[in-house]
Structures are given as C-alpha cells and as structure tokens.
Amino acid sequence: MEFGWSPEQTAHRENVRALLERELPADWDDIAVHGPGSDAQTAFSKIFCKKLADEGLLISHWPKEYGGNDMTVWDQFLMGEELWAAGEPRGPQYMNVNWIGPVLMRYGNEAQKAEYFPQIASGSVIWCQGFSEPSAGSDLASLRTKADKVEGGYLVNGAKIWTSYAGLATHCFLLARTASAGKGAIVILLLDMTSPGVQVKQIPALIGEGDIHEVFFTDVFVPAENLLGEEGQAWEIITFALQNERIGIPRYAFSRRMLDRAAEKLKADGRFENPVVRDRAGRALALCEAARLMVYRVVHQRATKAPQDAYGNLARWAIIQADHAVNDFMTEFMPEGLLGEDQMQIAHHQRAIAAGIASGAAEIQLNLAARRYLDLPSEPRRGL
Numbered sequence: 093m094e095f096g097w098s099p100e101q102t103a104h105r106e107n108v109r110a111l112l113e114r115e116l117p118a119d120w121d122d123i124a125v126h127g128p129g130s131d132a133q134t135a136f137s138k139i140f141c142k143k144l145a146d147e148g149l150l151i152s153h154w155p156k157e158y159g160g161n162d163m164t165v166w167d168q169f170l171m172g173e174e175l176w177a178a179g180e181p182r183g184p185q186y187m188n189v190n191w192i193g194p195v196l197m198r199y200g201n202e203a204q205k206a207e208y209f210p211q212i213a214s215g216s217v218i219w220c221q222g223f224s225e226p227s228a229g230s231d232l233a234s235l236r237t238k239a240d241k242v243e244g245g246y247l248v249n250g251a252k253i254w255t256s257y258a259g260l261a262t263h264c265f266l267l268a269r270t271a272s273a274g275k276g277a278i279v280i281l282l283l284d285m286t287s288p289g290v291q292v293k294q295i296p297a298l299i300g301e302g303d304i305h306e307v308f309f310t311d312v313f314v315p316a317e318n319l320l321g322e323e324g325q326a327w328e329i330i331t332f333a334l335q336n337e338r339i340g341i342p343r344y345a346f347s348r349r350m351l352d353r354a355a356e357k358l359k360a361d362g363r364f365e366n367p368v369v370r371d372r373a374g375r376a377l378a379l380c381e382a383a384r385l386m387v388y389r390v391v392h393q394r395a396t397k398a399p400q401d402a403y404g405n406l407a408r409w410a411i412i413q414a415d416h417a418v419n420d421f422m423t424e425f426m427p428e429g430l431l432g433e434d435q436m437q438i439a440h441h442q443r444a445i446a447a448g449i450a451s452g453a454a455e456i457q458l459n460l461a462a463r464r465y466l467d468l469p470s471e472p473r474r475g476l
C-alpha cells in the first residue's frame with residue numbers, strides 16, 4: 093500500500109495553498125469567525141467561488157460532461173482539507189459541490205441537470221437541506237411536511253427546522269410526505285426558495301450568524317418537474333446523499349490547525365513544557381490523525397468503487413471525537429481564549445459542540461454501524 097502522495101497530488105495541494113494565500117483577504121480569519129451563514133462570509137464566498145470556478149477548481153471533481161475536470165476523488169479531498177483548514181471560504185456552497193451536484197448527477201433528469209448544473213458551476217446559487225423537522229431529526233422517517241399531489245405538481249404544507257443557510261438559499265432540497273406514492277411515502281422536491289408561501293425565520297444560535305433557521309411552507313406549489321427521481325425512491329437517494337455528506341466536511345483539518353496554533357501559543361509562554369499539557373496535546377493530535385486516516389479509508393473505497401461500509405459512519409464519528417478533543421484541550425489549558433480574547437478559539441468551541449449533532453448525531457452513526465454492519469438488533473427508532 094502506498095501511504096505517500098504522488099508528485100501530482102503534492103503539486104495540487106500546493107496549488108490550492110497558493111490560491112488561498114493569494115485570494116484570502118488579510119482579515120479573512122475575522123470574517124470566518126462569523127460562520128458560513130453570516131452575511132460577511134457569504135458575500136466573500138460568492139467572490140471566492142467565482143474565482144474557483146474561473147480557475148476550474150469549483151467543480152473540478154465533476155465529470156467533464158457536466159462541466160468538471162474529472163479530478164480524482166483524492167484530489168477532491170486534498171482540496172477539501174485545505175479549504176476547511178483555512179475556514180472553508182466556499183461558505184455554504186461546499187454543499188452544492190460536495191453532494192447536491194453528485195446527487196443530481198445520479199438521480200436528476202436531463203432537464204434538471206441542464207437547469208441546475210450551470211448555476212452551481214458558476215458559484216451563483218446556495219442550496220439548503222430541508223430534512224429535519226421539530227419531531228423528526230434522528231428519526232427522519234417520521235417527518236410530517238406534506239406534499240399533496242395537485243394538477244401539475246405538489247402543494248407543500250409543513251415546517252422544517254435547523255435548516256442551515258435557509259436565509260440566503262435560492263433552492264431547497266426538500267423532503268416531504270405524499271399520499272400519492274403509496275402509504276406515506278417520501279418524495280424529494282427541488283424547491284425554489286422564492287416560491288410564494290415559503291417563510292424563513294432565523295434561529296439565534298451560538299454557532300454563528302445566519303446559520304440555522306425554521307422554514308415554513310403554506311400551500312407552496314412545486315411543479316411536477318421538480319420531483320427528484322421517482323416517487324418512492326427517496327430513501328435510496330437520501331442514503332446516497334448522506335454518504336457524500338458524512339465525510340464531506342473534513343473538520344479534522346481545521347481542528348488540527350487549531351491544535352497547532354494552540355501548541356505554538358503555549359510554547360511561546362513556556363506552558364508547553366508541562367508533561368500533562370504535552371500528553372493531552374498528543375492525545376488530541378492522535379485523534380485528529382485517526383479521523384484523517386479513517387476518512388482516507390472511505391476515500392480509498394470511493395476511489396476504487398468498492399462498496400461503502402460502516403467506515404463512513406465511523407469516520408464521521410472520529411471527526412467529531414477529534415473536534416471535541418481539540419476543543420477540550422484548548423478549554424482546559426487556554427481558558428483565557430474562551431473568555432473573550434480569541435475569536436477563533438471561541439468559534440471553534442461553539443462549532444465543536446454542534447459538530448456532534450449536525451449531519452446526523454454521533455450516536456446515530458454508531459447505531460447505524462451496529463445495525464447495518466454488525467447485525468446487532470435494531471434500535472426502536474429509525475435513523476439515517
């Protein structure tokens with residue numbers, strides 16, 4: 093097995109680093125601490141994504157026929173690591189290129205591809221993910237938002253919650269229940285967020301400005317051509333989408349940067365000599381490395397087109413553990429940072445708390461590994 097990077101991969105990583113060096117403004121860290129849903133970061137992400145698009149890097153891992161460059165899965169991940177370590181200047185658009193696009197590629201029809209791909213490729217749109225509801229998070233199968241079949245399409249009524257970036261989103265990847273597809277089947281609708289009857293309300297949250305929202309739907313008409321896949325195919329599509337999302341956020345890269353930064357600060361004032369501090373830093377570092385290597389295993393599976401197994405769930409669990417360990421380390425040995433001195437540490441602290449919940453809670457990842465791959469008895473509620 094080859095553990096090193098090829099000269100081409102090294103050159104690609106250096107190219108992305110050079111681009112970040114060139115394009116990120118001097119006050120980028122001050123912008124990034126507000127979070128990807130903030131006005132400041134979104135405004136910058138539009139400029140940055142346009143730049144990536146111009147350089148052929150925004151959707152470079154997509155096939156050429158859809159406007160990409162056929163970049164390998166590995167190159168895609170190398171780039172993701174660099175972008176996340178830098179604070180993810182793509183902002184909410186990381187979702188578009190990581191999983192909305194690939195899902196449309198596999199399940200969208202030609203008209204949908206023709207409509208949505210050029211928009212995503214140019215970096216001009218923001219999608220949000222309308223899955224969770226007040227009583228349907230881990231237990232997603234109990235969602236209640238209705239899509240009643242009417243002439244020419246569906247009429248949507250209901251509410252979503254915790255929807256990231258909904259305040260800025262132009263489109264929503266919406267899950268709703270419909271009677272027409274059999275007993276309470278779920279459909280996926282590609283919703284235009286400017287449709288009459290859509291109301292978005294921001295939820296004040298510690299993870300950053302403009303990040304999470306409630307979205308209400310009152311008699312929202314969605315044309316039939318905006319149905320993704322077939323009625324009754326939603327679980328298959330969601331499972332594929334979540335596989336792409338689970339390891340699509342290499343937060344271990346940002347945690348590692350925060351850990352290195354913390355070690356430098358502690359060294360500068362002589363506190364890193366303490367063996368307890370070094371031991372705890374070493375443990376946090378080991379968890380960052382474990383997360384990275386577990387993610388690489390999933391990347392390898394994808395690159396070799398091997399079937400996905402429990403490693404996707406376990407890798408996401410490892411990413412969460414790495415985030416928490418780095419946060420715990422900084423909280424214990426650099427509490428002054430949290431008391432108002434260090435905005436990046438505060439932002440990392442706040443997002444590390446949420447990291448174990450968003451994209452499917454940590455416990456659910458373990459449940460899935462236990463149920464699907466170890467054949468252990470199923471938990472009473474269904475989770476994805």
Ligand SMILES: Cc1cc2nc3c(=O)[nH]c(=O)nc-3n(C[C@H](O)[C@H](O)[C@H](O)COP(=O)(O)OP(=O)(O)OC[C@H]3O[C@@H](n4cnc5c(N)ncnc54)[C@H](O)[C@@H]3O)c2cc1C
Pocket residue numbers: 220221222223224225226227228229230231253254255256257299304446449450451452453454455456459471472473475
């Ligand atoms: C920052 C952030 C951004 C988000 N963005 C989005 C978004 O863009 N779109 C979207 O649709 N959703 C989004 N979510 C919602 C997220 O997917 C849900 O919060 C998550 O799936 C958990 O669901 P819940 O909040 O209903 O909690 P619950 O499902 O009620 O879970 C509460 C706790 O109970 C545990 N638990 C639940 N069931 C089990 C079980 N069977 N076994 C063991 N433990 C269990 C969970 O692990 C968790 O710790 C976001 C959440 C956060 C925090």
